[in-house]
Amino acid sequence: MSRLNYHHLYYFWHVAKSGNLTQSAQELHTSQSALSSQIKQLEHAMDVTLFERRGRKLILSQAGQQALILAQDIFSKGEELESLLKGDLQSAVQPLRIGVMSIMSRNFIEAFISPLLQRQDVQFTLVSKGITNLLHDLSNHQLDVVLSNVNVAVDAGNLWQVQLLGRQPLSIVGPPTLKPQRDFPAGYQDFRWVVPGKQSEIRASFDAFCSHFQFEPNIHAQVDDMAMLRLLARDSGSLAVLPKVVVKDELAAGVLIEYLSLPKAFEHFYAITVKRSIRPPLLDELLSKSIFR
Template sequence: MSVLNLHHLRLFRAVARKGTLTGAARELNLSQSALSTQIKALEASLGHDLFERRGRGLVLSEAGRIALDHAEAIFRTADDLTATLRNTGNVRRALRVGALATLSRNFQLRFLMPLAGRSDVEVILRSGSQADLLRALEALSLDVVLTNLVPGRDAASPYLVHALSEQPVSLVGPPEFAGRALADLLASEPLILPTPEAALRASFDVLTGRLGVMPRIAAEADDMAMLRLLAREKVGLAVLAPIVVRDELAAGTLAELHRLEGISERFFAVTLHRRFPNPLVGEVLAAFALEGK
């Protein structure tokens, strides 16, 4: 069995990205003939043609697409190894965190608090959509993703999903509404709700159906920060996890009017199976778990 030549594999990746031998040769500072010879050597080693000629360009064959997927994984692992080992012994380490753009800022802060004030740690926080964050995680540009949405998984999925917290959900509003029955408030007062796509909203709709209530919706938002702002401005009574308005509850400007039994919001950290994981991820997950006990 022939040994795979990683130098040939790197050249193949460059040609696949450029789409022409000429462009790849120019980028690699090689002659076109030398590059072509080495690509043919890789094809001979693998036993398959990796490209098909289309006009003046090259497109990947089916075998080529498979080879490129594996090449990208190999070189990502190599980059990860280099970065990890180079950082060993350094005074300052980085933790790259992705957070769903709509996730509670208070929850994000609570997750990161075990690292707060540490002179040897730099936290790099990025927000975005679930799809973008998971792509960044797979590309190893993020170490962990915080979300309240469980990513789709199958036997081939690379994700590790860590259940961090399950927070109760309440009806929150100005303190003067305290003491009134839940059904009365839901039927008579304007409400601030998560959008219909949210799992939390589906559970709330089941609750109002069971109570026989037709809610008056003042506003809907998929962003926890916006729900918090609307509640603070007294646009209506908000359905959310109390952690979202923790400061307002502590200050007495808002009150937890009713705990909505059977409804909760779950928070997750998503990581990858990695040969060289960032040790800070394990530290913060362990510290968060200990805090929750």
């Protein structure tokens, strides 16, 4: 008979993921001493050391790191099964749980979910958070997909599958009445700018473009949130750097116009999923469609 106690293994897995015994004890509604005792019983039964104590910190041993990878697979499959059973896949209404980065363009998100809007057999949920929390929920099968404009590393140690959904060229936009009469950079010297924050790929592309021309823009505002960048592009009277999808309504109405498209500069949009034996057919339908035509 196997010496492996899966209840003890579950406790190990929970602590190994969080890296915090106190937090895990609270989430598992047990005491720290009881949690520590059960992990020690697992180590004794398997004749292995899973954690090493360094001060107040618990550090995974080499054996613990290997055990975590396998335990992740075991309990992820269990959570997937629970999710499938609770979801009642035979129901007439298909559920879909979509996580979106809180700083992303709402127009892009709307374009992604547009095939769902007129369907009577679909119930979808949108959850907006930072990328770290979204990936945590995705790994725990609380989400079916995460939409991101930031790529995530894929390697043997994680479960991510990343699909490029599309990309949009970056543009300089502004009010029709302010369009420069001369080419960049000469015609753009006297304007103020609203741009994405320094950590974004868009900003890096714009900075490289400016550096090529030895142009120093007069930055009025730096904004990470695309919804706020859209409002500032519309209302501030400054020039803005963003993908046209962010301000598609303003461009269509003539409130803003495109002054210049930045060469070889794009914002990329990704769908992040986890490796699952079964996933909602509805998700495959969405991922097979091209968002930008």
